[in-house]
Amino acid sequence: MGFQQGLSGLNASSKNLDVIGHNIANSGTVGFKASRTEFADMVASAIGTSGGTNAGIGVQVGAVAQQFTQGNITVTGNNLDVAINGNGFFILQPSNGSPHTYTRAGNFKLDDLGNLVTNSGEKLMGYPAGSTTLAPIVFPTGAYIAPQKTGSVSAEFNLDARATVGTMYGTSIQVFDDLGKPITVDFEFTNTGPNAWSATAAVAGGAPITLPPLSFDPSSGSITAGATGTxxxxxxxxxxxxxxSVDFSRATQYGAKFAVTDLTQTGYTAGSLTGINIGDDGRIMARYSNGVTRSEGSLALANFRNTQGLAPIGNNNWAATIESGPAVPGQPGSGNLGALRSGALEDSNVDLTAELVNMMTAQRAYQANAQTIKTQDQVMSTLVNLR
Structure with a gap:
């Protein structure tokens, strides 16, 4: 026995303790993936020697293998927190312009420009609304979204079939012009005879504007004329x-009181961002102060042929390598990509109990290797002191 075996054991055990300590230190890190030390023996060989007679010369660290098992998902209630349930990584754009990096940590924030970013400033990538090209996800946090002019008005109501000539019913709605300015429109419906009604609209208290008259089927009560107008x-x-345009196609004439059951229009005024919701499929729905909820695109995930080949680069991020293969981006929930959970985070997959047991085992291995060196030293001292 030489010193080489014990020394290699000390080095390997020390590396193992480093890996275990790193795992334990990151047991509370969002999206962290534990690693394990894998050992390989070292054997000296020479040409011409017969097998089975050579003693090994120690141990080496064969690999530090990352464990990409699923971590527990903890609900946080913060809509900007997103957990991946299954395979895949969030795609990030570093601020220094270097190639994309990848993470499992979904504790995102909005910066002052409206970008969804990580704690270290990388921008979260996805597919903006109407696009299939990866780009940073941006929200209009510092400015209003533009208003939309009303293009159509739709109403669902019932006119009382028992009404007499001259009976009048009315309702009103706000529409919006090009600049998002609200304008009140008052509709009036006046009975002009059996199953017949006149329709007018007054804009902001102005003179009545005549709309097509309404007629109803006397047996079914459904509208037969005047269903649409301008x-x-x-x-x-x-x-x-x-x-x-004005749509009264859902109007009816039954023997019941006048009632408006639905009254909608397609315009809205300018609005500012008030909230964000992210669906399981990555779709991002933004809510605005003007009551508008609209899609701002969707998040993207990426997967790799060999996740073990990813290189950890710190800040909960990995970089693609030749061993991992190129990233394959896609929509969450598609192919072998996992689904998303908004308002939740993926915990570290470190098993503290197992790591503490591993630490005790590694400590004993370190002590045992130190003992082999001590024994070899005693043997050498015996030889030196021979007379």
């Missing part, structure tokens, strides 16, 4: 005159 909004009160 309303011209003058300037003023609108910033610029415009027209909007």
């Amino acid at each position: 309303l011209n909004i003058p300037s003023p009160p609108a910033s610029t005159a415009f027209s909007t």
Whole structure:
């Protein structure tokens, strides 16, 4: 026995303790993946020697293998926290312009420019609305979204079939012009005879504007004429005159009280961001102060042919290597990519109990290797002291 075996054992055990200590230190790190030390023996061989007679010369660290098992998912209630349930990595764009990096940590923030970013400033990548090209996900946090002019008005209501000639019913709605300025439109329906009604609209208290008259089937109560029309909004009160379609196709005439069951229009005023929701499929829905909820795109995930080949680079991130193969991006939930869970985070997959047991085993291995060196030293001292 030589010193080489014990020394190699000390080095390997020390490396093992480093890996175990790193795992334990990151047991509370979001999205962290534990590693394990894998050993390989070392054997000296020479040409011409017969097998089975050579003593090994120690141990070496064969690999430090990352363990990409699923971590527990903890609900946080923060809509910007996102956990991956299954395979895949979030795609990040570093601020220094270097190639994409990848992470399992979904504790994202909004920066002052509206980008979804990590704690270290990398931008989260996805597919903006209407695009299939990867780009940073950006929200209009510092500015209003543009208003939308009303293009159509739709109403569902019942006109009382028992009404007499001259009976009048009315309702009102706000529409929006090009600049998002609200304009009140008052609708009036006046009975003009059996199953017949006139329809008018008054814009912001102005003179009535005649719409197509309404007729109803006397047996079914469904509308037969006047279901659609066009309303011209003058300037003023609108910033610029415009027209909007009017849809009364869901109107009925039954022997019941007048009631409006639905009244909608397609315009809205300017609005600021008030909230974000992320679906299981990565779709991002943004809520605005004007009542609008719209899709701002979707998050993207990436997977690799060999995740063990990814290189850890710190800040919970990995980089692609030749061994890992190139990233294959896609929509969450598609192919072999996992689903997302908004308002939750993936915990570290470190098993503290197992790591503490491993630490005790590694400590004993270190002590045992130190003992072999001590024994070899005693043998050498005996030989030196021979007379």
